[in-house]
Amino acid sequence: MKPDSFEAPDYYNLDDLLSDEHKLVRDAARQWVKREVSPIIEDYAQKAEFPHQILNGLAEIGAFGPYIPEEYGGAGLDQISYGLIMQEIERGDSGVRSTASVQSSLVMYPIYTYGSEEQKKKFLPKLASGELMGCFGLTEPNHGSNPGGMETKFKDGGDHYLLNGAKLWISNSPFADIAVVWAKNEEGRIHGLIIERDMEGFSTPETHNKWSLRASATGELIFDNVKVPKENLLPNKSGLGAPLGCLDSARYGISWGAIGAAMDCYDTALRYAKERVQFGKPIAAFQLQQKKLAEMITEITKAQLLSFRLGQLKNEGKATSAQISMAKRNNVDMALKIAREARQMLGGMGITGEYSIMRHMMNLESVVTYEGTHDIHLLITGADITGIPAFN
Numbered sequence: 001m002k003p004d005s006f007e008a009p010d011y012y013n014l015d016d017l018l019s020d021e022h023k024l025v026r027d028a029a030r031q032w033v034k035r036e037v038s039p040i041i042e043d044y045a046q047k048a049e050f051p052h053q054i055l056n057g058l059a060e061i062g063a064f065g066p067y068i069p070e071e072y073g074g075a076g077l078d079q080i081s082y083g084l085i086m087q088e089i090e091r092g093d094s095g096v097r098s099t100a101s102v103q104s105s106l107v108m109y110p111i112y113t114y115g116s117e118e119q120k121k122k123f124l125p126k127l128a129s130g131e132l133m134g135c136f137g138l139t140e141p142n143h144g145s146n147p148g149g150m151e152t153k154f155k156d157g158g159d160h161y162l163l164n165g166a167k168l169w170i171s172n173s174p175f176a177d178i179a180v181v182w183a184k185n186e187e188g189r190i191h192g193l194i195i196e197r198d199m200e201g202f203s204t205p206e207t208h209n210k211w212s213l214r215a216s217a218t219g220e221l222i223f224d225n226v227k228v229p230k231e232n233l234l235p236n237k238s239g240l241g242a243p244l245g246c247l248d249s250a251r252y253g254i255s256w257g258a259i260g261a262a263m264d265c266y267d268t269a270l271r272y273a274k275e276r277v278q279f280g281k282p283i284a285a286f287q288l289q290q291k292k293l294a295e296m297i298t299e300i301t302k303a304q305l306l307s308f309r310l311g312q313l314k315n316e317g318k319a320t321s322a323q324i325s326m327a328k329r330n331n332v333d334m335a336l337k338i339a340r341e342a343r344q345m346l347g348g349m350g351i352t353g354e355y356s357i358m359r360h361m362m363n364l365e366s367v368v369t370y371e372g373t374h375d376i377h378l379l380i381t382g383a384d385i386t387g388i389p390a391f392n
């Protein structure tokens with residue numbers, strides 16, 4: 001792969017709106033990605049392996065629990081810093097960002113927000129340092145876009161709960177030490193349970209043959225009469241709103257992450273267009289190529305403003321789920337379109353692993369589907385503005 005000479009586009013001087021802390025956090029993540037992710041990621045994606053050696057570095061740049069308070073081992077940062085870290089990591093690879101998103105927003109967030117004090121003290125510091133890795137089990141073979149229909153269930157077994165069922169498409173599951181799993185009790189109410197790797201009857205087979213997120217490990221969670229200690233139930237929230245709250249936090253991070261992937265594709269295409277000569281001129285001199293580049297930077301700039309404002313609203317505790325849906329949907333779609341255009345601008349070279357674009361493009365096919373599909377987020381906006389849900 002080419003050396004990483006990425007330069008971030010900032011057409012509307014967004015940096016002027018960032019604090020010194022934001023820029024420090026962002027630049028540290030950017031340098032780390034250049035040093036530790038860019039040189040190895042293409043190789044790991046080609047091999048379809050997760051690069052475990054980067055876990056310590058992810059912890060060091062604050063990617064595990066950026067907004068979790070320092071007393072629980074988190075970085076104690078605001079929502080914009082969280083977004084900027086996700087942007088930089090996904091600039092490297094969406095699979096690596098997925099690992100960080102799951103750990104922070106889908107494992108640490110529910111333990112911090114819905115967990116007991118004992119659960120927080122036991123798990124959060126180790127999750128923040130990467131000593132423990134987690135995964136999040138919501139999706140099932142028969143229930144993706146409608147998780148409320150889930151069939152995984154638990155019943156009271158006296159001094160423990162007995163858990164049965166299966167989850168599919170679970171990021172990090174093949175190597176996770178713990179799983180935050182959503183299951184129904186005997187009354188059909190959804191609760192979160194912390195499942196630990198060594199519990200009997202719990203297995204995590206890996207999903208192979210993915211063309212997307214190849215440097216991220218994805219798998220199943222199988223529960224065959226797993227005895228779960230009662231103290232592993234998250235006590236402070238139940239119902240579908242509990243997992244959806246986690247998704248809000250992850251989707252917000254994805255809205256920033258997608259900007260990172262788009263920036264990388266744009267920067268690569270711009271650089272290539274200025275260097276590649278055809279018909280005696282750099283291809284950047286042709287109007288058709290300029291149109292592509294001009295539209296890319298326009299869309300990236302709009303996405304940056306959307307996520308920045310959403311970050312302000314999140315910092316004030318005012319961001320709604322529907323606002324988050326809009327940003328996730330818009331920014332991932334924007335990144336996917338930019339990846340496709342940028343790929344074409346590199347001609348034949350665009351399909352090789354010499355450049356990051358094709359990998360971003362394939363990764364984004366997962367990002368546009370997970371954490372709520374493109375269509376489902378549109379329906380969320382539709383329901384929000386009309387007051388009429390059109391899901392069924």
Ligand SMILES: Cc1cc2nc3c(=O)[nH]c(=O)nc-3n(C[C@H](O)[C@H](O)[C@H](O)COP(=O)(O)OP(=O)(O)OC[C@H]3O[C@@H](n4cnc5c(N)ncnc54)[C@H](O)[C@@H]3O)c2cc1C
Nearest residue numbers: 136137138139144145169170171366370371373375376391
């Ligand atoms: C690589 C990867 C990693 C993932 N990681 C995780 C994870 O860590 N944890 C986890 O719990 N899940 C995870 N997921 C699962 C992901 O969230 C689901 O794939 C997603 O929610 C869609 O569910 P589905 O695949 O079952 O598709 P379906 O729900 O079957 O949807 C199929 C199509 O139908 C459309 N559709 C569905 N309902 C409607 C409707 N009412 N109106 C119009 N169109 C509709 C959808 O938009 C989609 O286009 C991951 C998925 C992938 C691919």
